[in-house]
Amino acid sequence: MAETAQNDPQGLIRESYRIEGITIEQCRSIFFDWAMSLPEGAEARRVIPGLLEQYGDEGHPMTAVLRDGLEAPPEPKRRGGRSARVE
16 A cells, blocks of 8 residues: 555545546546656656556546556657758
């Protein structure tokens, strides 16, 4: 139980699974709040598998959001600048 408290310090993920009719947009907002509440140095991608194991409910929007959180962020692309305007 101590690990659960460390991985979900404010119980946000746990509570999201208890909300009937919660939308994926609401889950994304809760996920962001959860990620911001992690202890300093904790990496969300290392914590998410444990949360999925404990709470993961197929078909629940939070499960989809947590799975999305496991994916690597897209590579940044260069945007604009002089070289984009000059051939």
